Amino acid sequence: MAISMGKGSVGVLTGVFIASLAVVVAVLLLRTYNLPELKVAWKGKGAPRIELEEDEREQLYEALKAFPRLFNSSLVEYELVGEYSHLFNVQGSDNSLLPYMLIAHLDVVPATPEGWDLPPFSGEEKEGYIYGRGSLDDKNRVIGILQGLEFLFKRGYKPRRSFYIGLGHDEEIGGRHGAKEIVKTLETRNVKLEFLLDEGFEVLDGVIYGTKRPIALIGVTEKGTITLNLTVHSPPGHSSMPPRESRIGILSAALSRLEQNPMPNRFGKGPEGAMFEQLADEFYFPLNIMMANLWLFGPLVSRILQRTPSGNAIVRTTTALTIFNAGIKSNVIPQTARATVNFRIHPAETVNEVMKAMNTTIMDSRVIPSSDVPAFDPLPVSPHDDDNLGYQTLKRTINDVFLVEPVAPGVFIGNTDSRHYGNLTASIYKFKPVVVKSEDLNRFHGINERISKEVCYSQDFNKHATALQSRIFSD
Numbered sequence: 001m002a003i004s005m006g007k008g009s010v011g012v013l014t015g016v017f018i019a020s021l022a023v024v025v026a027v028l029l030l031r032t033y034n035l036p037e038l039k040v041a042w043k044g045k046g047a048p049r050i051e052l053e054e055d056e057r058e059q060l061y062e063a064l065k066a067f068p069r070l071f072n073s074s075l076v077e078y079e080l081v082g083e084y085s086h087l088f089n090v091q092g093s094d095n096s097l098l099p100y101m102l103i104a105h106l107d108v109v110p111a112t113p114e115g116w117d118l119p120p121f122s123g124e125e126k127e128g129y130i131y132g133r134g135s136l137d138d139k140n141r142v143i144g145i146l147q148g149l150e151f152l153f154k155r156g157y158k159p160r161r162s163f164y165i166g167l168g169h170d171e172e173i174g175g176r177h178g179a180k181e182i183v184k185t186l187e188t189r190n191v192k193l194e195f196l197l198d199e200g201f202e203v204l205d206g207v208i209y210g211t212k213r214p215i216a217l218i219g220v221t222e223k224g225t226i227t228l229n230l231t232v233h234s235p236p237g238h239s240s241m242p243p244r245e246s247r248i249g250i251l252s253a254a255l256s257r258l259e260q261n262p263m264p265n266r267f268g269k270g271p272e273g274a275m276f277e278q279l280a281d282e283f284y285f286p287l288n289i290m291m292a293n294l295w296l297f298g299p300l301v302s303r304i305l306q307r308t309p310s311g312n313a314i315v316r317t318t319t320a321l322t323i324f325n326a327g328i329k330s331n332v333i334p335q336t337a338r339a340t341v342n343f344r345i346h347p348a349e350t351v352n353e354v355m356k357a358m359n360t361t362i363m364d365s366r367v368i369p370s371s372d373v374p375a376f377d378p379l380p381v382s383p384h385d386d387d388n389l390g391y392q393t394l395k396r397t398i399n400d401v402f403l404v405e406p407v408a409p410g411v412f413i414g415n416t417d418s419r420h421y422g423n424l425t426a427s428i429y430k431f432k433p434v435v436v437k438s439e440d441l442n443r444f445h446g447i448n449e450r451i452s453k454e455v456c457y458s459q460d461f462n463k464h465a466t467a468l469q470s471r472i473f474s475d
């Protein structure tokens with residue numbers, strides 16, 4: 001394989017993965033932030049470049065103190081971007097190599113305590129799991145990257161290839177002030193990247209129906225998205241004299257048509273077909289035969305996949321009705337009914353095609369579509385051939401750290417900050433270093449989001465990880 005990455009790239013990814021799984025450390029760090037400690041005089045090279053309020057400065061210094069070697073290293077340049085996002089440049093010894101970049105996000109979606117076994121912002125532990133909003137999405141990766149580097153610097157790490165780290169603060173609302181500003185900053189410096197690593201798929205243990213053992217997927221593209229508001233207006237009135245069709249009725253009928261007429265199953269028209277073919281041997285009989293012969297069994301496989309929400313997300317553009325509002329009083333006919341529909345676009349379709357199909361399905365001029373967030377097409381597919389540096393580095397690191405052999409390229413079903421980085425690199429890879437089981441899928445943005453403290457699913461992992469650390473970090 002014609003890959004020359006030096007020990008550095010594998011080393012830092014491995015460090016990041018191992019540290020990402022070291023949740024105990026994460027919790028200790030979180031607790032450290034909360035201590036009402038004295039202000040420290042920051043003398044590091046990476047002192048923030050923007051003016052901060054006194055309390056913000058103190059909070060930042062607390063965080064910086066948790067990673068003293070990282071922030072004091074002469075190899076690291078650190079700056080705040082877009083007020084709350086963080087950009088690091090770690091200088092390598094060989095300037096002829098294009099830098100790569102690791103990104104993650106600090107923000108989380110909201111959570112109220114109802115239904116949680118432990119409060120969502122407590123970081124408390126139960127039966128070997130740390131509970132908390134962000135523990136899977138995406139604070140594990142933030143802490144993993146920072147702690148991984150701290151760990152490497154402690155061992156005198158000097159990378160050959162330079163790299164950047166970008167920690168955004170508003171990914172969950174589109175990344176306009178975080179990732180986008182980081183990209184602008186890098187563009188003004190004419191930075192181009194060898195590859196980018198962002199959140200994405202995980203090691204999937206029993207998640208894909210019919211598989212014999214855990215499988216890791218690396219996202220090599222990401223579905224597109226449209227978020228539409230659908231509104232029906234007309235003058236309000238007394239409920240004793242209702243119109244033949246109410247705004248609620250009209251809108252509900254339109255929404256029901258959307259739900260009853262999903263976008264077509266496009267299985268095999270995007271990179272997902274190749275993913276299943278590549279994984280064919282990982283399935284039990286007779287699925288293995290079917291996956292290896294999608295030219296014949298493709299239609300049947302696609303029907304099996306669409307039975308589960310996650311499989312359905314792989315085979316088509318999905319239609320999710322997410323918000324519905326109408327009415328203020330039981331005897332007032334409402335003036336407005338309004339709903340929000342979120343489409344996630346399959347790689348074989350575009351924003352325009354989905355909009356056209358949506359209008360045809362609704363077919364009612366009283367339902368007015370509008371949008372207040374930008375729509376975007378699916379991301380281009382990143383190269384993932386045998387001699388691609390980014391993909392193969394990541395694949396080998398997953399093999400080594402998770403002891404998971406099957407690693408395949410996939411279409412990531414969520415949206416992320418990755419989409420802002422398209423001008424810096426064509427090689428965008430999406431992987432989150434955790435193991436998830438089927439029952440964990442609802443924890444993303446759901447209740448009882450948690451991460452395993454054990455960090456492994458076999459005893460051998462610890463031995464292997466320890467051996468790997470001493471091999472990689474001692475030289």
Ligand SMILES: CCCCCCCC/C=C\CCCCCCCC(=O)N[C@@H](CCCCN)C(=O)O
Binds near residue numbers: 208314415
């Ligand atoms: C046979 C198929 C197997 C598929 C297995 C799927 C496993 C996927 C595991 C987890 C996916 C959860 C989705 C996580 C998305 C994370 C990123 C995220 O939350 N992004 C937001 C961004 C919102 C931006 C503002 N509009 C999102 O996508 O909503």
Ligand SMILES: [Zn+2]
Binds near residue numbers: 105137171199
């Ligand atoms: Zn996320």
Ligand SMILES: [Zn+2]
Binds near residue numbers: 109137172445
């Ligand atoms: Zn998220």
